[in-house]
Amino acid sequence: MGFAQQARDAGFDLGDRDLSTESWLVVLDQRQCIATSNEECFALIGKRPEEIIGRRLGQVVRLGFLHSFIVQGVSFTGQPIWIDGVKHFCDYAPLGRDPHASGGLFTLMRSEQLDIPCLEVPDLLCSMDAGSDLARESLILVNTEGIITMINQPFADVLGICAGEMLGKNVRSAYPNSNPSRLPVVMDTGQAEEAEPHLLNGRHAVVSRYPLFREGKMVGAWGKVLFSDVREVSRLAEKFQAYIKLPEKPKKGRRGRGQEFKYDCNSIIGHSKAMKDLKEKLLRIAQRPSNVLLMGESGTGKELCAHAIHAASKRRYAPFVRVNCAAIPDHLLESELFGYVEGAFTGARKGGQVGKFEQADGGTIFLDEISDMPLVMQAKLLRVLQEREVTPLGSTATRSIDMRVVAATNVNLEEKVRDGSFRTDLYYRLNVIALEIPPLRERRDDIYFITKHLIDGFNAEFEMTVQGLDEEAWQLLRNYDFPGNIRELRNAIESAFNMVTGSMIRAADLPLHIRRAAGSLVLPCLDGDRQEGLLASIGQKTLQEIMDEMERQLIQASLERVGGNKLNAANVLGISRPGLYKKLHKYNLQ
Numbered sequence: 001m002g003f004a005q006q007a008r009d010a011g012f013d014l015g016d017r018d019l020s021t022e023s024w025l026v027v028l029d030q031r032q033c034i035a036t037s038n039e040e041c042f043a044l045i046g047k048r049p050e051e052i053i054g055r056r057l058g059q060v061v062r063l064g065f066l067h068s069f070i071v072q073g074v075s076f077t078g079q080p081i082w083i084d085g086v087k088h089f090c091d092y093a094p095l096g097r098d099p100h101a102s103g104g105l106f107t108l109m110r111s112e113q114l115d116i117p118c119l120e121v122p123d124l125l126c127s128m129d130a131g132s133d134l135a136r137e138s139l140i141l142v143n144t145e146g147i148i149t150m151i152n153q154p155f156a157d158v159l160g161i162c163a164g165e166m167l168g169k170n171v172r173s174a175y176p177n178s179n180p181s182r183l184p185v186v187m188d189t190g191q192a193e194e195a196e197p198h199l200l201n202g203r204h205a206v207v208s209r210y211p212l213f214r215e216g217k218m219v220g221a222w223g224k225v226l227f228s229d230v231r232e233v234s235r236l237a238e239k240f241q242a243y244i245k246l247p248e249k250p251k252k253g254r255r256g257r258g259q260e261f262k263y264d265c266n267s268i269i270g271h272s273k274a275m276k277d278l279k280e281k282l283l284r285i286a287q288r289p290s291n292v293l294l295m296g297e298s299g300t301g302k303e304l305c306a307h308a309i310h311a312a313s314k315r316r317y318a319p320f321v322r323v324n325c326a327a328i329p330d331h332l333l334e335s336e337l338f339g340y341v342e343g344a345f346t347g348a349r350k351g352g353q354v355g356k357f358e359q360a361d362g363g364t365i366f367l368d369e370i371s372d373m374p375l376v377m378q379a380k381l382l383r384v385l386q387e388r389e390v391t392p393l394g395s396t397a398t399r400s401i402d403m404r405v406v407a408a409t410n411v412n413l414e415e416k417v418r419d420g421s422f423r424t425d426l427y428y429r430l431n432v433i434a435l436e437i438p439p440l441r442e443r444r445d446d447i448y449f450i451t452k453h454l455i456d457g458f459n460a461e462f463e464m465t466v467q468g469l470d471e472e473a474w475q476l477l478r479n480y481d482f483p484g485n486i487r488e489l490r491n492a493i494e495s496a497f498n499m500v501t502g503s504m505i506r507a508a509d510l511p512l513h514i515r516r517a518a519g520s521l522v523l524p525c526l527d528g529d530r531q532e533g534l535l536a537s538i539g540q541k542t543l544q545e546i547m548d549e550m551e552r553q554l555i556q557a558s559l560e561r562v563g564g565n566k567l568n569a570a571n572v573l574g575i576s577r578p579g580l581y582k583k584l585h586k587y588n589l590q
């Protein structure tokens with residue numbers, strides 16, 4: 001009688017497992033005692049089945065760490081164990097969904113029989129956080145090829161299947177009724193993804209994924225389900241709501257018009273130290289009434305920070321009013337800011353207009369591009385900041401205003417003060433708290449997280465399921481300087497969404513200027529038109545002709561770069577002056 005039949009006769013549910021291998025197969029009962037075993041054990045461990053039936057598996061082979069895995073019902077594959085100095089690999093999977101009630105199937109084979117990369121248990125134990133509870137938390141682990149090497153039943157329960165069925169499958173296609181696993185992406189990027197939503201078995205779960213490294217080398221990845229249903233998160237949030245002291249939402253009225261804030265500190269994505277520090281400062285200063293000056297290049301997120309300050313302050317339910325000082329023509333700025341009464345000037349609206357300062361009463365006014373405010377208006381703004389009251393155009397009645405001022409600039413205001421185009425007194429009034437937002441190129445770590453955030457956003461907006469970027473595309477983004485900062489990154493990803501054909505954004509999907517900047521079009525020293533001209537000649541000209549053309553263009557570009565000085569051009573090119581002359585003659589260059 002075959003082993004499988006024996007095991008089934010003994011009451012073990014082996015499902016449709018294929019047991020016709022050369023391996024030693026052991027069915028264990030609930031106490032990890034050997035219930036039945038095939039003949040191959042003699043070849044592998046030198047014992048006959050009848051000698052070991054009824055004994056604990058741990059008494060027959062030295063299981064080491066794996067013992068606790070088996071006890072906890074964790075399924076694993078390809079784990080090395082040593083028998084008489086010979087390396088073997090073993091697999092284990094409980095036979096049913098309840099590992100403690102059903103026993104399991106243990107398989108042992110010689111190392112040469114295994115053809116998948118091995119991920120050893122110590123990797124797992126060293127790299128996974130020590131607090132992970134293998135028996136209760138929902139865990140999965142894959143090797144570098146994405147093969148499921150270890151999985152426990154709580155994880156498989158989320159997917160509604162038996163853990164043993166998942167073992168050895170490629171995780172890319174192993175999840176039924178779910179979005180594809182992102183563990184391969186985590187291995188591509190080397191970046192952990194924590195507390196992210198993921199569709200598993202038809203429900204949105206909250207999961208974390210981590211790459212596994214050993215001695216700096218990627219050896220796999222692991223993931224865990226934090227909540228099998230996102231609704232659990234809101235239930236928990238409700239439970240703890242009472243412990244979080246939020247400012248009371250004011251009743252509708254003049255001070256609080258019940259307006260909700262659009263962004264808050266959580267909208268600012270960034271895990272770099274610079275951004276963590278910045279967010280901490282934003283939250284701290286939000287509690288104080290002082291004016292704030294936000295400085296940073298265009299697109300670094302100054303407006304987002306202004307929103308975050310407002311949202312974290314006690315003014316959060318009052319209005320946030322944005323004024324772009326550069327966008328409003330000088331002659332309209334005063335009426336925009338101060339408002340006017342009916343008949344104040346020709347063309348004034350019937351009933352007048354409430355100015356931005358008054359609109360911001362009780363809340364925050366964000367003065368963007370403050371450096372562009374004309375000097376006359378600067379004087380008027382200074383008065384408002386000092387007196388905290390405004391007089392609409394055409395009126396004699398002053399109105400007191402309670403607002404917080406957050407101003408932003410992407411030029412150096414000190415220089416403006418020096419050249420006389422910005423008032424010193426206003427500068428010091430605004431500069432009570434100054435925050436500098438670093439450009440993206442100085443916090444490259446954030447590129448990954450912001451990109452991921454953008455991908456999620458565009459997936460939702462465009463109803464697409466882009467998974468991420470391939471390694472080459474990541475490389476381009478990581479190395480690009482982003483002069484337009486996050487705004488430019490956003491545009492780049494949006495543009496890629498319009499180009500992408502598969503589930504991953506490739507380098508070719510990214511905007512041309514990003515590819516060019518990385519020199520990915522082969523010739524970094526030539527400008528775009530020259531590069532394209534050369535590339536277009538592939539197939540039209542011979543290699544020698546293209547090389548000659550390239551040499552001619554490189555010489556010309558070098559001469560342009562050194563202002564036509566031939567000695568310098570020869571030096572730049574690393575050739576002798578006579579050598580350069582010869583080539584100038586050959587290519588008929590002056």
Ligand SMILES: Nc1ncnc2c1ncn2[C@@H]1O[C@H](COP(=O)(O)OP(=O)(O)OP(=O)(O)O)[C@@H](O)[C@H]1O
Nearest residue numbers: 267268269270298299300301302303304410486487
């Ligand atoms: N840390 C960030 N996380 C997520 N999105 C960001 C971040 N910083 C900026 N953004 C996004 O980038 C875009 C530009 O940001 P924002 O308008 O706040 O920049 P800015 O510094 O005020 O630019 P400008 O000086 O040109 O007005 C917006 O779409 C914003 O939502």
